Amino acid sequence: MDPAPQEVWRLATVAQVIAAGERYADEVLRDYRDIRPVAPAGCYARTTPLLLDDEEATEPTRQELAVYYAVLIQNYAERSALFLRDARVAGQGAVLACSGTLITESVAEFTARGLVPDGLVMIEANTYGLLKGVSRRIERPCLLAKRPWYRNYGHWLVDCATVIAMAAATGLSEGAAIVIGCYESPALERVVRATIEEFAGGSEVLVHSDDEVWEFNALCYLTPLHVPPLFKLPDGLRMLKTRLLPTCSAPCSPNRRLFVSRGRSGLRERFRSVPPNRTQSPLLSGL
Numbered sequence: 001m002d003p004a005p006q007e008v009w010r011l012a013t014v015a016q017v018i019a020a021g022e023r024y025a026d027e028v029l030r031d032y033r034d035i036r037p038v039a040p041a042g043c044y045a046r047t048t049p050l051l052l053d054d055e056e057a058t059e060p061t062r063q064e065l066a067v068y069y070a071v072l073i074q075n076y077a078e079r080s081a082l083f084l085r086d087a088r089v090a091g092q093g094a095v096l097a098c099s100g101t102l103i104t105e106s107v108a109e110f111t112a113r114g115l116v117p118d119g120l121v122m123i124e125a126n127t128y129g130l131l132k133g134v135s136r137r138i139e140r141p142c143l144l145a146k147r148p149w150y151r152n153y154g155h156w157l158v159d160c161a162t163v164i165a166m167a168a169a170t171g172l173s174e175g176a177a178i179v180i181g182c183y184e185s186p187a188l189e190r191v192v193r194a195t196i197e198e199f200a201g202g203s204e205v206l207v208h209s210d211d212e213v214w215e216f217n218a219l220c221y222l223t224p225l226h227v228p229p230l231f232k233l234p235d236g237l238r239m240l241k242t243r244l245l246p247t248c249s250a251p252c253s254p255n256r257r258l259f260v261s262r263g264r265s266g267l268r269e270r271f272r273s274v275p276p277n278r279t280q281s282p283l284l285s286g287l
Helices: 014-023 059-069 153-169 186-200 234-244
Strands: 008-012 032-039 042-045 073-076 079-090 094-096 101-103 121-124 127-129 136-138 142-144 177-181 205-208 214-222
Touching: 008 014, 014 032, 014 079, 014 101, 032 153, 142 153, 153 186, 153 214, 153 234, 177 186, 186 234
Parallel strands: 008 101, 136 214, 142 177, 142 214, 177 205
Antiparallel strands: 008 127, 032 079, 042 073, 079 094, 079 214, 094 101, 121 127
């Protein structure tokens, strides 16, 4: 039987953490040392899909997609970097501040679906505990590049690679070790490390296992650059595209489409085949 948690953390947003720090600026339990803006608040436009293949989708899925596609203007708040003192990281990037706060944004992918974040146990509503103690203390400054679902390539790209790119562009990665998750796929880990080398060459890389709890003397945490299901920071994606994709001069054909099968992995199901004489757009209902 697992032991009872010795400490508890209560959910609080980054804005609440900052507000508390401003109010109690001289208190020992102040969570952060500094805050830096990474990207200003803004908005961007999106277009509705030209074609949606939802014939095999359930009615709830259709309704959910209709809500998403109705949002044609995406607003977003300022993205910031918090330099947390004595913070802990557990599970898939759950950030626990020293004053007893579990940063909401670091576990939102779990809590938004009524799930308990990896590495934590629920005590009561919005209150969580750790069953394991700190296994490692990191004294040097670190940048956290680990978020929920990081093992999925798409999530790595929009959740973690964008963080590394933005941190490099704003000088946040200078002199900092970069904390990533533990990738079971050697191929994906090579991609991750090659991306880090491209944006922050020479940085030390620390691999945090989901079943460990690390404590950091100084942890740089960026407010999410991707918030499912809709928001992705344009500047983050633009930096990846500019740096990683070579310039292509070949003409684009409006009639050519590529379809990639995910296979039968987890909740993903293989898209049904497309007849040669029919053009379809697959339904990405799992995203």
